[in-house]
Amino acid sequence: MPVVRTSMEAGQRKVRIAVDAMGSDVGPEIVVRGSIQAVRDMAGSVEVVLVGNEPTIWAALRSEDAEGLPLVVVHARERIGMSEKARQAYRRKRDSSIAVCASLVQTGRAEALVSTGNTGAVVTTFLLNLGRTRGIKRPAIASVIPTSEGQCVMLDVGANADCKPLHLYQFAQMGRTYAQLILGISNPRVGLLNIGEEPSKGSALAQAAHQLLAQGRDQLNFIGNVEGRDIFGSKADVVVCDGFTGNVILKLAGSLASFGSRAIKREIQQSLAARCGALLMKPAFRSLGRRFNYEEYGGALLLGTRGVCVIGHGRSSPRAIRNAIDVAARSVRSSLEDSILQIIEADRTVARPIEAQVTPSVGP
Amino acid sequence: MPVVRTSMEAGQRKVRIAVDAMGSDVGPEIVVRGSIQAVRDMAGSVEVVLVGNEPTIWAALRSEDAEGLPLVVVHARERIGMSEKARQAYRRKRDSSIAVCASLVQTGRAEALVSTGNTGAVVTTFLLNLGRTRGIKRPAIASVIPTSEGQCVMLDVGANADCKPLHLYQFAQMGRTYAQLILGISNPRVGLLNIGEEPSKGSALAQAAHQLLAQGRDQLNFIGNVEGRDIFGSKADVVVCDGFTGNVILKLAGSLASFGSRAIKREIQQSLAARCGALLMKPAFRSLGRRFNYEEYGGALLLGTRGVCVIGHGRSSPRAIRNAIDVAARSVRSSLEDSILQIIEADRTVARPIEAQVTPSVGP
Numbered sequence: 001m002p003v004v005r006t007s008m009e010a011g012q013r014k015v016r017i018a019v020d021a022m023g024s025d026v027g028p029e030i031v032v033r034g035s036i037q038a039v040r041d042m043a044g045s046v047e048v049v050l051v052g053n054e055p056t057i058w059a060a061l062r063s064e065d066a067e068g069l070p071l072v073v074v075h076a077r078e079r080i081g082m083s084e085k086a087r088q089a090y091r092r093k094r095d096s097s098i099a100v101c102a103s104l105v106q107t108g109r110a111e112a113l114v115s116t117g118n119t120g121a122v123v124t125t126f127l128l129n130l131g132r133t134r135g136i137k138r139p140a141i142a143s144v145i146p147t148s149e150g151q152c153v154m155l156d157v158g159a160n161a162d163c164k165p166l167h168l169y170q171f172a173q174m175g176r177t178y179a180q181l182i183l184g185i186s187n188p189r190v191g192l193l194n195i196g197e198e199p200s201k202g203s204a205l206a207q208a209a210h211q212l213l214a215q216g217r218d219q220l221n222f223i224g225n226v227e228g229r230d231i232f233g234s235k236a237d238v239v240v241c242d243g244f245t246g247n248v249i250l251k252l253a254g255s256l257a258s259f260g261s262r263a264i265k266r267e268i269q270q271s272l273a274a275r276c277g278a279l280l281m282k283p284a285f286r287s288l289g290r291r292f293n294y295e296e297y298g299g300a301l302l303l304g305t306r307g308v309c310v311i312g313h314g315r316s317s318p319r320a321i322r323n324a325i326d327v328a329a330r331s332v333r334s335s336l337e338d339s340i341l342q343i344i345e346a347d348r349t350v351a352r353p354i355e356a357q358v359t360p361s362v363g364p
Numbered sequence: 365m366p367v368v369r370t371s372m373e374a375g376q377r378k379v380r381i382a383v384d385a386m387g388s389d390v391g392p393e394i395v396v397r398g399s400i401q402a403v404r405d406m407a408g409s410v411e412v413v414l415v416g417n418e419p420t421i422w423a424a425l426r427s428e429d430a431e432g433l434p435l436v437v438v439h440a441r442e443r444i445g446m447s448e449k450a451r452q453a454y455r456r457k458r459d460s461s462i463a464v465c466a467s468l469v470q471t472g473r474a475e476a477l478v479s480t481g482n483t484g485a486v487v488t489t490f491l492l493n494l495g496r497t498r499g500i501k502r503p504a505i506a507s508v509i510p511t512s513e514g515q516c517v518m519l520d521v522g523a524n525a526d527c528k529p530l531h532l533y534q535f536a537q538m539g540r541t542y543a544q545l546i547l548g549i550s551n552p553r554v555g556l557l558n559i560g561e562e563p564s565k566g567s568a569l570a571q572a573a574h575q576l577l578a579q580g581r582d583q584l585n586f587i588g589n590v591e592g593r594d595i596f597g598s599k600a601d602v603v604v605c606d607g608f609t610g611n612v613i614l615k616l617a618g619s620l621a622s623f624g625s626r627a628i629k630r631e632i633q634q635s636l637a638a639r640c641g642a643l644l645m646k647p648a649f650r651s652l653g654r655r656f657n658y659e660e661y662g663g664a665l666l667l668g669t670r671g672v673c674v675i676g677h678g679r680s681s682p683r684a685i686r687n688a689i690d691v692a693a694r695s696v697r698s699s700l701e702d703s704i705l706q707i708i709e710a711d712r713t714v715a716r717p718i719e720a721q722v723t724p725s726v727g728p
Contacts, residue, residue, distance in 0.1 A: 161566050193612060251592030278648075280637045
């Protein structure tokens with residue numbers, strides 16, 4: 001079992017976050033740099049526990065100016081690769097950086113986990129260590145998507161490739177809580193992703209989920225179906241879907257900024273005037289790029305588990321890591337899990353009969 | 365039964381296309397204008413049969429300069445609304461413009477149908493009138509999507525919200541034929557839309573479909589899974605998916621151009637330099653807008669039915685209608701359906717055992 005070796009500062013009571021230093025596709029140095037940014041920016045309110053190969057982490061820390069910062073290093077002997085199978089990795093690598101992070105949260109030595117590693121392994125390990133929130137059937141990954149008017153929460157974006165109607169109902173409950181507590185939207189509008197406006201449209205799953213959500217309309221502020229064109233159109237604050245569709249959309253949306261800039265670059269090569277125009281528009285493009293840069297959104301949050309778990313992209317920059325730590329800290333401070341628990345409990349009157357009437361129409 | 369009333373020109377042997385004049389959200393005049401553009405541009409090779417309320421169509425024709433063009437008007441007493449249920453509309457409105465178009469194709473008085481009306485009603489009516497291509501389990505709607513390097517075919521984009529693995533296998537066969545004959549790609553790369561690269565990733569449907577496609581790898585040039593980020597990245601020429609995911613993506617992709625231009629307009633309001641830059645870039649933006657304007661792509665093609673059926677967006681412009689007629693004519697000339705039939709027949713050696721081994725793992 002790993003032990004907390006060194007605290008660079010014995011500061012005041014802070015939110016303590018376990019960061020998987022080995023989960024990055026671009027090297028532990030990036031994770032270390034992002035963690036340093038986080039504890040600097042959130043001075044006094046966040047402490048980071050860097051988990052992974054200790055010599056590597058120390059080397060990275062030494063090459064930065066990290067003296068006196070609230071950073072702690074915890075050794076983990078193993079590392080889970082990006083292409084490893086989640087359950088296998090969980091069983092075989094009990095001392096992986098992800099497993100050590102999860103056990104730090106489980107034993108109360110950290111309040112949240114941040115990893116940019118193998119998503120499946122992070123979800124599986126965290127879930128098997130911490131367990132689900134009472135009443136939640138399937139935890140889901142929620143991600144913030146930039147829209148024309150601001151942003152929306154989409155879930156599930158990858159934890160459950162096959163879903164049942166009740167899962168989607170609970171995603172709505174969790175997503176709404178997320179939008180309220182983390183995005184500060186007082187009465188978030190919940191939409192069901194579907195391929196038509198009418199309740200009778202869509203897959204068997206979407207039709208059954210629509211029926212459930214319509215029953216919980218008052219509690220959920222359910223506005224009905226939203227279509228592909230509505231996602232960026234700010235029609236809903238929470239977009240509920242199965243993890244297959246959500247993951248495809250998230251990855252597609254994440255590729256748009258670079259695709260758009262490549263397309264524009266190709267166009268302006270044709271004309272000097274256009275190149276001059278692009279030069280004048282550089283600050284506007286940069287601001288636009290920032291708005292659609294997923295790094296700004298601080299990774300995706302696993303909802304419906306005990307404890308807070310934030311999953312970032314494997315190629316996260318230091319800034320993305322910093323923002324993921326920020327989201328983790330805000331989730332801890334807002335007691336997001338307690339609120340989800342309360343909503344599930346309060347909605348039992350709706351959810352119980354729903355649970356009884358739901359037939360597993362789709363999924364393995 | 366309606367009769368062909370007037371031919372404005374008794375020309376040479378042409379591809380004759382039945383166009384649903386009543387299917388537009390923006391009025392029959394738009395459909396008439398698009399049809400006039402089509403017969404003008406494709407002089408001598410296309411004849412259009414405009415189907416719908418005769419007085420309305422004639423009024424629209426008179427207000428344009430349509431004298432001497434190969435246009436024919438056929439009366440249809442009824443019109444199917446956008447929100448009507450497909451099967452109900454089919455049963456109750458036997459003399460709708462869609463039904464009359466389909467019967468013109470069925471009786472050989474037209475070789476293709478073009479409609480911008482209620483997609484469900486068009487697919488149902490066409491299918492019930494014309495029937496499926498022999499061997500095809502489920503017809504699918506294929507749409508062309510602009511990508512970073514050119515374009516790709518995606519299917520299904522809405523005909524089948526719930527699919528089985530064998531359906532996806534056949535979508536691959538049909539999509540490949542489409543890419544060869546209509547887009548002119550000699551050996552199209554076929555990808556399966558999924559949420560991970562590995563064969564074991566994804567929903568039960570995606571996993572089973574991957575297995576089938578891998579067996580037909582040689583015939584299909586199957587390159588494996590493609591993810592959301594690969595759609596615009598030109599990784600595959602044919603992207604195979606269920607009609608739920610495909611429809612969500614198509615509608616999302618279709619909204620990107622207007623979303624992008626709104627976002628840019630908002631940015632440049634902040635600065636005079638940026639506004640000047642935008643002015644200089646206007647031609648580049650226009651060219652970019654054209655590339656991502658779905659009107660250019662001539663609507664979606666229903667594959668796996670006897671006869672050719674092209675479905676356009678309800679708000680199609682005259683140019684979009686013209687292009688849809690062009691796609692219909694090219695599909696007729698290339699004998700797309702015959703080629704699909706041949707491929708299904710030739711691939712029986714693979715498909716038969718596949719059919720036997722497939723268990724319906726997903727769907728109602």
